[in-house]
Amino acid sequence: MENKTYNPYVSAQTQFDNVANLIDLDQATRELLRQPNKEFHVTIPVKMDDGTTKVFNGYRIQHNDARGPAKGGIRFHPQETVDTIRALSLWMTWKCAVVDIPLGGAKGGIICDPHNMSMAEQERLCRGYVRQLSKVMGPVVDVPAPDVMTNGQHMLWMMDEYETINGGHYPGTITGKPVGMGGSLGRTEATGYGVIYTLREALKALHIDIATTTASIQGFGNVAEYAARLYKELGGKIVAISCWDNEDKRSYTYRNLNGIDVDQLVSIKNSFGSINKQKAIELGFELLDGDEWIAQDVDILLPCALENQITPPALEKISAQVKVICEGANGPTTPDSDEIIKAKNIYLVPDFLCNAGGVTCSYFEQVQCNMNYFWPKEEVLEKLDQKMTSAFQAVHKLSQEKNLYMRDAAYVIAINRVAEAVKLRGWV
Numbered sequence: 001m002e003n004k005t006y007n008p009y010v011s012a013q014t015q016f017d018n019v020a021n022l023i024d025l026d027q028a029t030r031e032l033l034r035q036p037n038k039e040f041h042v043t044i045p046v047k048m049d050d051g052t053t054k055v056f057n058g059y060r061i062q063h064n065d066a067r068g069p070a071k072g073g074i075r076f077h078p079q080e081t082v083d084t085i086r087a088l089s090l091w092m093t094w095k096c097a098v099v100d101i102p103l104g105g106a107k108g109g110i111i112c113d114p115h116n117m118s119m120a121e122q123e124r125l126c127r128g129y130v131r132q133l134s135k136v137m138g139p140v141v142d143v144p145a146p147d148v149m150t151n152g153q154h155m156l157w158m159m160d161e162y163e164t165i166n167g168g169h170y171p172g173t174i175t176g177k178p179v180g181m182g183g184s185l186g187r188t189e190a191t192g193y194g195v196i197y198t199l200r201e202a203l204k205a206l207h208i209d210i211a212t213t214t215a216s217i218q219g220f221g222n223v224a225e226y227a228a229r230l231y232k233e234l235g236g237k238i239v240a241i242s243c244w245d246n247e248d249k250r251s252y253t254y255r256n257l258n259g260i261d262v263d264q265l266v267s268i269k270n271s272f273g274s275i276n277k278q279k280a281i282e283l284g285f286e287l288l289d290g291d292e293w294i295a296q297d298v299d300i301l302l303p304c305a306l307e308n309q310i311t312p313p314a315l316e317k318i319s320a321q322v323k324v325i326c327e328g329a330n331g332p333t334t335p336d337s338d339e340i341i342k343a344k345n346i347y348l349v350p351d352f353l354c355n356a357g358g359v360t361c362s363y364f365e366q367v368q369c370n371m372n373y374f375w376p377k378e379e380v381l382e383k384l385d386q387k388m389t390s391a392f393q394a395v396h397k398l399s400q401e402k403n404l405y406m407r408d409a410a411y412v413i414a415i416n417r418v419a420e421a422v423k424l425r426g427w428v
């Protein structure tokens, strides 16, 4: 099969258009919701350690804030594109709506490769980004958080710059901050755990005992690591994990058919979620091609890396054993692949439902910051489980009642909530 290229923004709009037709959404609401409301494109000059100045391109795209302040992560990636960020901003709106938290959708990104930047350069980049955007962000406007290749330290530098500019303490400006500095316990785990809460519920609905299942995972960053940890804790066996190798500029799949020891693999990965190949081989892992994660004879696939990973050619390799796909990543599946997944009768938990644990915990972080009182981890995770489980059940129920694909059912709930908000506000 020929290798097609996919634009995530086109995919996000295609998904939206399909469901807008299904629910007969009026024309004005369609036009409003199928594109972002505001876009900020900025240049960020950064003094590099060698004395030169490098200019980076950054973006913040706010899709919709009818239900509350815009919310969504900031990515650092050398191949970041404005269309990817547009798509991600749409998905953030649907995500907050499907779990019913009072927030809108936004996303940010900077084209850069943090692998090749010192911590001091990264700090200057974070501060420069906020200097460009401080007027259009803030606790009641737009609240960023970590995403691919960003972490709590980046968020703290950004918050500090925002507070310096605005002269006060505004911990609700950014979420995903380190614990003790306005961060919430459980935020590090939240997205990955949320993925597994939805998997647990999906398996219950399918009458499959999680302890009898096997899984293969794409990615080994924040989302994948904590999904792997909780899945194992619930009795599942992981046989393969793939990740990017920045030295070889390609991905590999690490396989152990006896079951992967997650702690052991974490001990040999770096802060970017890349596994040390040499050490993995010494530990007895089989080294396979990066694409092989999808070809394993497992019950569950957990794509937790990037967008456009599950394509028709990739699906040609999928094992007949696969029963469930839980999308930890944003946009891992292309619209033409959805048709194949439906035809194969694989149960799909769609991205903006499956990975909503991160933003749900970010919302809890804001609530705790507003109270200036922080909950114990057990309380955070219990509330997170409740939110994720009830959102999953509402989507599953609708999908059963109306015979809808799970992605479409999640969209019906999310779009209806946002459409109602824009109507109530008198925007359409």
Ligand SMILES: NC(=O)C1=CN([C@@H]2O[C@H](COP(=O)(O)OP(=O)(O)OC[C@H]3O[C@@H](n4cnc5c(N)ncnc54)[C@H](O)[C@@H]3O)[C@@H](O)[C@H]2O)C=CC1
Binding pocket: 146, 147, 148, 149, 150, 191, 218, 219, 220, 221, 222, 223, 224, 242, 243, 244, 245, 251, 252, 272, 273, 274, 290, 304, 305, 306, 307, 328, 329, 330, 331, 355, 356, 358, 359
């Ligand atoms: N961090 C969060 O709270 C949330 C993240 N997400 C989404 O989850 C996905 C992963 O995010 P994080 O874990 O935070 O990022 P991360 O930067 O911590 O990890 C990304 C992982 O993907 C791997 N990867 C990159 N390219 C790959 C390729 N071609 N093949 C195999 N592996 C590859 C990297 O090696 C790394 O292990 C992204 O789509 C992100 O937008 C969604 C919701 C919240």
Ligand SMILES: O=C(O)CCC(=O)C(=O)O
Binding pocket: 071, 072, 073, 074, 095, 143, 144, 145, 146, 147, 175, 176, 330, 355, 356, 358, 359, 360, 362
């Ligand atoms: O925690 C957040 O606010 C957003 C996380 C995020 O970027 C995402 O869910 O894709």
